Amino acid sequence: MLDFMTIQRVVTKPSRAALFLVLNIAEGGEQATRDMLSAFGDTLKSVNFRHNEGELYTVVGIGANMWPRLTSAPRPDKLKEFEPLEGTYKAPSTPGDILLHFRANTYDLCHEMARQVLRQLGDAATVIDETQGFKYLDQRDLLGFVDGTANPLPEEALETVLLADDADYPRGSYVTVQKYTHDLDKWSGISTEEQERVIGRTKADDVELDEDAQPSNSHVALNDLEEDIYRENMVFGSFASGEMGTYFIGYAKDPEDINERLRNMFIGDPEGNYDRILDFSTALTGTNFFVPSVELLDEFDELPQ
Numbered sequence: 001m002l003d004f005m006t007i008q009r010v011v012t013k014p015s016r017a018a019l020f021l022v023l024n025i026a027e028g029g030e031q032a033t034r035d036m037l038s039a040f041g042d043t044l045k046s047v048n049f050r051h052n053e054g055e056l057y058t059v060v061g062i063g064a065n066m067w068p069r070l071t072s073a074p075r076p077d078k079l080k081e082f083e084p085l086e087g088t089y090k091a092p093s094t095p096g097d098i099l100l101h102f103r104a105n106t107y108d109l110c111h112e113m114a115r116q117v118l119r120q121l122g123d124a125a126t127v128i129d130e131t132q133g134f135k136y137l138d139q140r141d142l143l144g145f146v147d148g149t150a151n152p153l154p155e156e157a158l159e160t161v162l163l164a165d166d167a168d169y170p171r172g173s174y175v176t177v178q179k180y181t182h183d184l185d186k187w188s189g190i191s192t193e194e195q196e197r198v199i200g201r202t203k204a205d206d207v208e209l210d211e212d213a214q215p216s217n218s219h220v221a222l223n224d225l226e227e228d229i230y231r232e233n234m235v236f237g238s239f240a241s242g243e244m245g246t247y248f249i250g251y252a253k254d255p256e257d258i259n260e261r262l263r264n265m266f267i268g269d270p271e272g273n274y275d276r277i278l279d280f281s282t283a284l285t286g287t288n289f290f291v292p293s294v295e296l297l298d299e300f301d302e303l304p305q
Helices: 030-050 107-124 154-161 184-188 192-199 219-223 256-266 294-298
Strands: 017-025 057-063 098-104 125-134 173-182 234-237 244-252 281-283 287-291
Touching: 017 107, 017 244, 030 057, 030 107, 030 294, 098 107, 098 173, 098 287, 107 125, 125 234, 154 244, 173 256, 192 219, 219 256, 244 256
Parallel strands: none
Antiparallel strands: 017 098, 017 125, 057 098, 057 287, 173 244, 173 281, 173 287, 234 244
């Protein structure tokens, strides 16, 4: 039986609040980062000790270029930089050394956890992307559709996202993040029936369209693959900047399961048959990370430098 104390919380029930931080680590900041990673579990305990009813769940990930700066131990086998994609629309590759993914019942716990981690890193870290996410209505995105329907059930999800015990870094995972903004005015300009054809599900009751009514370029059709991933997407929005959208975060034991979905979306399957959701949504970022097990985090300062 899997010991949940040995894994980061990559699979949890949907939270009401989330914080996503992507960090750049300055040259010379490697030791501070190693120290932060090794102390991460204790930092979480210190925040949860005072507010354990808030259900704070945390994940820290390490970028492909950051790993060799932290240790001479072999890089996780499938940890690579995000591959940019360009079809009718673009999926950019953007930098990121460390990912912090925090979620809780209330945002203050996410903020407090981030404050403590960033205090430990000091001048070594610069926040290059910050997104505050929130649960929207009955788990819908800003397009009005239920998000996360395709996720595997919790008991199956861990098998989907965790590396096996015989892997070089057992019980770790891979994660891809992308920040999408939505053109809500353009979206609201089409009928509900057309929106349903774009997504591939009904809007009111979240039922997948019948096969004969399912467009080949719907979001559902192009993402319906054999191998599952686990999404923890959250809505975000700023009235000041006008940015409204979805923060995509996908976990998998093999990042190729995420990459294939993204190629289908942006390049198309077949080529040119791209995901129609991209007519209304723009990808601003794209970064990959490796998620160590709790055991590896606790012992990170013991890895060879």
